[in-house]
Amino acid sequence: MAEKRFYITTPIYYVNGTPHVGSAYTTIAADVTARFERLRGREVFFLTGTDENATKVYEAAQEQGVAPEAYLEQLIPVWKEAWRDLHIGYDDFIRTTEPRHVEAVQEFFRRLQESGDIYLGQYEGWYCVACETFWRESDVTDGLCPNDWCRRPVRKMTEETYFFRLSKYQDAILRWIEAKPDRLLPDFRRNEVVAFIKQGLRDQSISRPGEEWGIPVPGAENQVVYVWFDALINYLTAAGWPNDAETFQNTWPADIHFMAKDIFVRFHCTLWPAMLMAAGLPLPCRLIGHGFWTAEGRKISKSLGNAIAPGDLARMLSDASGCEPDVAADAIRYYLLREVPFGQDADFSFDGLKLRFNTDLANDIGNLCNRTFSLIHRLFGGKVPALPGGDSPVRDALKRAAETMAQEMEEQRYSNALQALSDAIKEVNKHLNDRAPWNLHKEGKTDEAAGVIAESLESVRAFTILYSPFLPVAAERIWAQIGAAEPLSAQTWDRAAAWEGLPAGAELPQPTPVFPRIEAPKGQKAAGKAPGAGKDASKPNKKASVPAPSEESGKPTVSQTEPSAESKDESNFISIDDFAKVQLRTARVLAAERVEGTTKLLRLDVEMGEEDRTVLAGIAESYAPEELVGKTVIVVANLEPKKMRGVVSQGMLLAASGPDGPVLVAPEKAVDSGSEVR
Ligand code: MSP
Numbered sequence: 001m002a003e004k005r006f007y008i009t010t011p012i013y014y015v016n017g018t019p020h021v022g023s024a025y026t027t028i029a030a031d032v033t034a035r036f037e038r039l040r041g042r043e044v045f046f047l048t049g050t051d052e053n054a055t056k057v058y059e060a061a062q063e064q065g066v067a068p069e070a071y072l073e074q075l076i077p078v079w080k081e082a083w084r085d086l087h088i089g090y091d092d093f094i095r096t097t098e099p100r101h102v103e104a105v106q107e108f109f110r111r112l113q114e115s116g117d118i119y120l121g122q123y124e125g126w127y128c129v130a131c132e133t134f135w136r137e138s139d140v141t142d143g144l145c146p147n148d149w150c151r152r153p154v155r156k157m158t159e160e161t162y163f164f165r166l167s168k169y170q171d172a173i174l175r176w177i178e179a180k181p182d183r184l185l186p187d188f189r190r191n192e193v194v195a196f197i198k199q200g201l202r203d204q205s206i207s208r209p210g211e212e213w214g215i216p217v218p219g220a221e222n223q224v225v226y227v228w229f230d231a232l233i234n235y236l237t238a239a240g241w242p243n244d245a246e247t248f249q250n251t252w253p254a255d256i257h258f259m260a261k262d263i264f265v266r267f268h269c270t271l272w273p274a275m276l277m278a279a280g281l282p283l284p285c286r287l288i289g290h291g292f293w294t295a296e297g298r299k300i301s302k303s304l305g306n307a308i309a310p311g312d313l314a315r316m317l318s319d320a321s322g323c324e325p326d327v328a329a330d331a332i333r334y335y336l337l338r339e340v341p342f343g344q345d346a347d348f349s350f351d352g353l354k355l356r357f358n359t360d361l362a363n364d365i366g367n368l369c370n371r372t373f374s375l376i377h378r379l380f381g382g383k384v385p386a387l388p389g390g391d392s393p394v395r396d397a398l399k400r401a402a403e404t405m406a407q408e409m410e411e412q413r414y415s416n417a418l419q420a421l422s423d424a425i426k427e428v429n430k431h432l433n434d435r436a437p438w439n440l441h442k443e444g445k446t447d448e449a450a451g452v453i454a455e456s457l458e459s460v461r462a463f464t465i466l467y468s469p470f471l472p473v474a475a476e477r478i479w480a481q482i483g484a485a486e487p488l489s490a491q492t493w494d495r496a497a498a499w500e501g502l503p504a505g506a507e508l509p510q511p512t513p514v515f516p517r518i519e520a521p522k523g524q525k526a527a528g529k530a531p532g533a534g535k536d537a538s539k540p541n542k543k544a545s546v547p548a549p550s551e552e553s554g555k556p557t558v559s560q561t562e563p564s565a566e567s568k569d570e571s572n573f574i575s576i577d578d579f580a581k582v583q584l585r586t587a588r589v590l591a592a593e594r595v596e597g598t599t600k601l602l603r604l605d606v607e608m609g610e611e612d613r614t615v616l617a618g619i620a621e622s623y624a625p626e627e628l629v630g631k632t633v634i635v636v637a638n639l640e641p642k643k644m645r646g647v648v649s650q651g652m653l654l655a656a657s658g659p660d661g662p663v664l665v666a667p668e669k670a671v672d673s674g675s676e677v678r
Pocket of ligand 1: 010011012013014015021022023025026051231232233234258259260261262263291292293294299300301
């Protein structure tokens, strides 16, 4: 028999609006885990979908003046597109109006009726449509839903309905929880479940008479099945229950049900295990209830009208940074899982997202790639140097990072897993600084320089695999630049820290920065330098720059639009002979990095014909170092060398004064480096 698939689910979402950051959060977490498990060689079955038989879906359609079926047909493509844009690779998308599900629910209902766990009774109490939840008389004191994130008016119900004998399973559920506590995560939420069950469980009303929308109760066509009883069964339907025994056998039970805290205690950790026990089916291996994303302290939700669409966010981030929209979508995945431990609530801010983009993506992995690729081009003609065997601090750092990450991922501690990667990147960057291969190369220790750079490239290979569950598209973009013989999709987890190296001698393409740094608009500090500069998600930072005074003189170093003291004669003109003294030449940027201890200066290593030079330019607030690599610039070539911040600058770049800072001047067509400019 086939090995059991690793079965991961998200809640099925109510289709009474479009996806937002909150619903995306759960789906992204599930997707990251699915990708992680696939990378580890498991066959995964990842399910998401939509909960369509709810009263609130029906009422939303009515508000729009359309039939519920037509309303759903409009919205389902929007949900699927949102998941595609966020690179969600689900294996099945279930809709609860599909015949396969209607059949499964009716069969489940019949079986429990036959076993005596469903009976007809009289329901008297309250109902909250927003939460699709029944409340008992004593729960409601002020006519409002007791859920603190809801507090909307509840409706009084007196109806003859079917009941499920939930009370019968109280002790069995408690025993199930106690037998293996890490089934319910996080711990503090498990305690809430236990406390809730110990208060005493009452039988659950599971049908609604006189409703026009929903799955008919078998044999009682005037009633529909209560939407939660129907919805939970989706996890069985998609696993092939009740007709496809073979699929069911190698799929069920679910390995992880993902959701937020709102539907954890009452529905997934109480009603659901009891339903499965009543049907004689195995119980899920793990349920995890994460926190809420809030906007200014309020839960982000479709009905509260504070929903932020992930697609809009990706566009804003891509505009702010200049990164590819698909990379921006990856950055949103990263931010949501990195920002806060999985169980906690968090307040969403666009500034927070930009800050993470700069600190973790542009500075950590982006900068490591940038340095490594430009060193290979500058010192080794773009050819992959051979990886030395033996001990290496980089090798140790990778091994530790992969181990820690795996442990953290197994318990869905995504933020810690990513922290482990950032820590390891810092170690690799430090090693590179300490060994300074550019100096080794200058001193003629070419093999040593090659070894250090190869280690760094090997780390990029490893990190790209390790990050790929979180950043699937960005990882592909980096992978395309490392000279690997096989595609990223052919990699496995074990190979990340295997220290196997890349094919020596392979030619690397010209580097393309994947995470260009977001620069601050005039007068503001760039994200990554000043956290929390406001919480307005509607106003993205425009990519912009501050004019760049030189570190020493306070004057622009690149764009000398003011005439200099000598040339300022009475008429403000210079002679052609004066101009002929200035030698201007084209140069190609080989490497660029920030000058430590300054905010404005970049150090550029340029190739000017046969000659390599170092030029300092005050453009760090207008350009990210990695965007410059490979560009052709124009250099004042015969300027007296000048030492700034311990670095001798052998020239000056030409730039126009743009509205937001210096804009580099470049030839209009490709020319050789070192060409004269007249
Ligand atoms: N249809 C039910 C679930 C049935 S599962 C058998 C439902 N749907 S829902 O559309 O309201 O989605 C609830 C889920 O969406 C939450 O449990 C959570 O996974 C996600 N989130 C919705 N808003 C959220 C936040 N603001 N923050 C975090 N997650 C959020 O309940």
